[in-house]
Amino acid sequence: MSNTLIIYCHPYEKSFNHAIVESVINNLELHHTDWTMIDLYKEAFNPTYNEEELRLFHDGKSHDPHVLKYLEDLQKADKLIFVTPIWWNSIPGMLKGFIDKVMKEGPGLSHTVTKTGVKGNLTNIKQAYVLTTSTSPTFYFRFFCGNGINRIFIRQTLRQLGIKKSKWVNFGGISTSKNSKRTAYLDQLTKINF
Numbered sequence: 001m002s003n004t005l006i007i008y009c010h011p012y013e014k015s016f017n018h019a020i021v022e023s024v025i026n027n028l029e030l031h032h033t034d035w036t037m038i039d040l041y042k043e044a045f046n047p048t049y050n051e052e053e054l055r056l057f058h059d060g061k062s063h064d065p066h067v068l069k070y071l072e073d074l075q076k077a078d079k080l081i082f083v084t085p086i087w088w089n090s091i092p093g094m095l096k097g098f099i100d101k102v103m104k105e106g107p108g109l110s111h112t113v114t115k116t117g118v119k120g121n122l123t124n125i126k127q128a129y130v131l132t133t134s135t136s137p138t139f140y141f142r143f144f145c146g147n148g149i150n151r152i153f154i155r156q157t158l159r160q161l162g163i164k165k166s167k168w169v170n171f172g173g174i175s176t177s178k179n180s181k182r183t184a185y186l187d188q189l190t191k192i193n194f
Contacts, residue, residue, distance in 0.1 A: 002033050002034065002078055002079060003033075003034045003035070003036070003043050003076055003077050003078055003079070004028055004033055004034065004035040004036075004078075004079040004080070004081060005035070005038065005073050005074065005076075005077035005079070005080050005081070006021065006024060006025070006035060006036070006038070006081045006083065006170055006194060007037075007038045007040070007080065007081070007082050007083070007084075007095070007098070008021050008037055008038065008039045008040065008041075008083045008084075009040050009041070009084040009085075009091070009092055009094050009095040009098070010041065010083070010084065011041040014062065015085075015109070016133055016182060017083055017084065017085055017133055017175055018151075019182070019186055020131055020133070020171075020186070020189065021081050022039070023186045023189040023190055024081055024083065024131070024189060024194065025037075026190060027189060027190045027191075027192065027194055028194060029192070031193070031194075033194065034153060036073055036076075036077070036087040037100075038070055038073060040094050040098055041094065042095060045066050045094070045097075045098065046064065046097075047068075047094050047095075047096065047097020047100070047101065048097060049100070049101070049150060053101070054078040057104060062101065062104075064101060066102075067102050070098070070120045070151070071102055071109055071110060071167070074102070074110065074122055074125070075109070075124060076124075076163070077124065077125055078124055078125060078126050078127075079125065079126065079127050079128070079129075079194060080125050080127070080128040080129070080163065081128070081129045081131065081194060082095070082128070082129065082130045082131065082132075083131045083132075084130075084131075084132055085132065085133050085134065086132050086133065086134040086136075086141065086149065086170070089141065089145045089146075089148055090148055090149075090152075090153075091149070091153055099157060103161060109121060110122055110161055110162075110164070111160070111161060117160075118160050118164075120159070120160055120163065121161075121162055122133025122161045122163055123162040123163075123164075124141060124185075125162070125163045126165060127165050127166070127167075128154075128158055128163050128165070128166040128167070129166070129167050129168075129169065129192075129194065130149060130153065130154060130166060130167070130168045130169070131169050131170075131171075131189075132149060132168070132169070132170045132171070132194050133170070133171045133172075133174045134170055134171070134172050134173075134174060135173070135174055135175045136172060136173070136174040137173050138170045138172035139172075140172070141170065141172075149168050149170070150168055154166045154168055167192060171185050176190040
């Protein structure tokens with residue numbers, strides 16, 4: 001049976017990102033897919049390190065109760081869906097902090113450190129989707145901003161964690177989009193086989 005983990009990173013419940021999460025959940029329930037969600041803002045996840053957190057870093061430990069729970073959720077998942085805005089051409093600091101803190105906990109869990117670098121252990125995750133929204137059009141990110149979501153977040157970070165197959169879907173031009181375009185996009189999300 002499929003177990004999908006949604007990682008949601010937006011603070012505002014009336015945002016289009018929230019509508020995306022609701023469409024994703026409707027899709028999963030329509031297909032009788034088990035799912036869990038990490039709502040980083042609602043759960044008040046602290047994405048920053050403090051002195052104690054850094055002291056524990058080399059032992060792969062954490063004093064943040066969210067970290068072990070999130071790692072456990074990641075280990076149980078076979079699919080991963082990120083829902084996040086693009087802010088200043090990249091993922092928000094909250095999501096970057098999630099990767100920093102949760103994955104550093106993981107030597108032996110999320111990854112193994114080898115002489116040649118990091119080997120990902122999250123190979124249980126067979127597919128990841130990165131659903132983003134942006135003020136700028138998608139082509140702008142792909143061709144004029146270095147394609148950072150694909151090049152760095154997907155092809156480097158997620159792959160380095162052992163997630164080999166990922167797909168990025170961006171809703172660009174969010175600030176100037178019409179309701180009809182937003183509705184069509186949300187309808188499209190209900191047809192994807194997550």
